[in-house]
Amino acid sequence: MKEGKEKIELIKEGKRLxxxxxxxxxxxxxxxxxxxxxxxxxxxxxxxxxxxxxxxGPREMHPRHAQDAKMAVVKFRYNMAPFSVDDRKxxxxxxxxxxxxxxxxxxxxxxxxxxxxxxxxxxxYVEILQSDAGTRTAGINAASVALADxxxxxxxxxxxxxxxxxGGEVVLDLNAMEDNHGxxxxxxxxxxxxxxxxxLQMDGRLEKEEFERGLKLAMRACHQIYELQRTALIDRxxxxxxxxxxxA
Amino acid sequence: MYKVxxxxxxxxxxxxxxxxxxxxxxxxxxxxxxxxxxxxxxxKVVPLSGKYVPAEGDxxxxxxxxxxxxxxxxxxxxxxxxxxxxxxxxxxxxxxxxFGSLSRYLDLDDLIVAKVTNVxxxxxxxxxxxxxxxxSHGGRLIEIPHTxxxxxxxxxxxxxxxxxxxxxxxxxxxxxxxxxxxGREDDMNLATxxxxxxxSESHTSGLTDRVAVFLDSFRLKRAKGRR
Numbered sequence: 001m002k003e004g005k006e007k008i009e010l011i012k013e014g015k016r017l018x019x020x021x022x023x024x025x026x027x028x029x030x031x032x033x034x035x036x037x038x039x040x041x042x043x044x045x046x047x048x049x050x051x052x053x054x055x056x057g058p059r060e061m062h063p064r065h066a067q068d069a070k071m072a073v074v075k076f077r078y079n080m081a082p083f084s085v086d087d088r089k090x091x092x093x094x095x096x097x098x099x100x101x102x103x104x105x106x107x108x109x110x111x112x113x114x115x116x117x118x119x120x121x122x123x124x125y126v127e128i129l130q131s132d133a134g135t136r137t138a139g140i141n142a143a144s145v146a147l148a149d150x151x152x153x154x155x156x157x158x159x160x161x162x163x164x165x166x167g168g169e170v171v172l173d174l175n176a177m178e179d180n181h182g183x184x185x186x187x188x189x190x191x192x193x194x195x196x197x198x199x200l201q202m203d204g205r206l207e208k209e210e211f212e213r214g215l216k217l218a219m220r221a222c223h224q225i226y227e228l229q230r231t232a233l234i235d236r237x238x239x240x241x242x243x244x245x246x247x248a
Numbered sequence: 249m250y251k252v253x254x255x256x257x258x259x260x261x262x263x264x265x266x267x268x269x270x271x272x273x274x275x276x277x278x279x280x281x282x283x284x285x286x287x288x289x290x291x292k293v294v295p296l297s298g299k300y301v302p303a304e305g306d307x308x309x310x311x312x313x314x315x316x317x318x319x320x321x322x323x324x325x326x327x328x329x330x331x332x333x334x335x336x337x338x339x340x341x342x343x344x345x346x347f348g349s350l351s352r353y354l355d356l357d358d359l360i361v362a363k364v365t366n367v368x369x370x371x372x373x374x375x376x377x378x379x380x381x382x383x384s385h386g387g388r389l390i391e392i393p394h395t396x397x398x399x400x401x402x403x404x405x406x407x408x409x410x411x412x413x414x415x416x417x418x419x420x421x422x423x424x425x426x427x428x429x430x431g432r433e434d435d436m437n438l439a440t441x442x443x444x445x446x447x448s449e450s451h452t453s454g455l456t457d458r459v460a461v462f463l464d465s466f467r468l469k470r471a472k473g474r475r
Contacts, residue, residue: 039299040297057299057327058299058327059299059327060327060328060329111255111256113271116301117299117327118370118371119327119328119370119371120328148254148281148282149297150298151295151296151297151298151395152281153255153269153280153281154256155255155256155271155273155280156255156256157254157255157256192256230254233254233282234252234254237250237252237296237451
């Protein structure tokens with residue numbers, strides 16, 4: 001924290017500023033297949049985060065020399081819209097988004113069965129339309145659903161959420177205010193079915209005990225998110241069955 | 249009736265019956281794709297979306313994308329492009345095809361019906377012309393996701409038979425999701441609409457009946473409009 005900055009009281013009477021408890025997620029909304037021209041897509045809301053993921057492919061890999069003769073190459077681009085934050089974000093890739101693209105790709109990589117499509121590329125584009133801390137986790141959640149929607153063979157879905165420490169407490173799913181004035185932020189991505197962690201980063205400091213408590217919190221939340229992702233995918237087709245039969 | 253699964257879903261413990269679209273882990277069969285479970289015989293997950301991957305024996309509609317002697321490079325609506333060798337034409341003719349004259353036989357953007365003769369490990373795809381289908385006498389190309397092709401054909405060809413009868417069209421469906429329709433202009437319009445309807449409702453049951461109703465009501469409307 002910068003000096004001279006006023007210390008903000010993030011926890012009042014056992015509640016957070018937005019009224020949530022310590023282990024509470026922000027409201028989540030998932031919509032599948034929102035983009036007509038993409039092979040798979042997903043719109044994901046996590047509180048005030050608004051994220052859209054588009055998957056194209058498998059398609060021919062260019063440049064040719066970057067092809068892998070044995071499996072598909074996954075390309076992931078995380079991009080923040082200039083209007084996604086309060087101060088205009090300078091458009092284009094920067095140090096931060098290049099890093100997030102890399103770790104997000106690696107978070108999804110273990111579940112994608114790349115050997116099904118040798119010599120091809122699978123393009124994943126994650127566009128942050130509105131940001132309120134935790135966009136990389138929202139992006140991974142959205143991308144995972146979009147990949148499934150594109151019909152790409154996968155072993156599982158990946159779910160992701162951040163935990164952190166604010167006002168001395170370990171809490172789930174920080175918002176921007178908590179992230180900026182808190183002590184630590186730790187995004188986690190994992191495969192719910194097998195409890196395999198595919199992304200784990202930490203900004204700030206946590207005691208060993210706090211880390212373990214936080215991780216447990218994140219893992220439980222990932223299970224919740226997984227259920228929402230799964231339901232969103234399944235509802236997409238069961239809903240239209242009813243509509244279809246109704247009109248006949 | 250249809251059970252939709254997402255990647256990772258547990259399907260069964262009958263490992264020996266695990267088929268396409270599934271994977272086995274720790275003695276259990278899981279879904280590898282987002283799709284519909286088919287447990288008759290082999291346990292399969294029929295995907296709801298995805299790209300076409302050519303297999304030997306498939307009949308596809310291709311579009312000439314590039315000419316590179318002695319091959320035509322053909323786009324077959326897949327991540328992999330296919331090759332058609334010039335001997336496919338030379339065999340049927342006495343004249344020899346000269347370098348640079350391939351475009352006289354098939355030019356860019358021409359459509360062909362071809363059979364996949366070979367797919368090697370490097371995913372090089374070889375084609376052979378199927379000349380019993382000629383696309384040069386007019387008609388229209390429709391493209392749908394290849395995963396919907398079985399629904400457009402229907403069980404034992406019931407859907408396609410009905411479409412042909414009620415729309416009065418010649419309809420040819422290729423494995424890669426490309427469909428050739430030939431007939432009168434308004435008949436083709438009707439067939440196109442019906443095929444897109446099938447594609448967008450491919451996961452629902454009782455589809456053949458619903459399409460029949462759709463086609464009949466359309467005919468009725470048009471008959472009224474003429475009067």
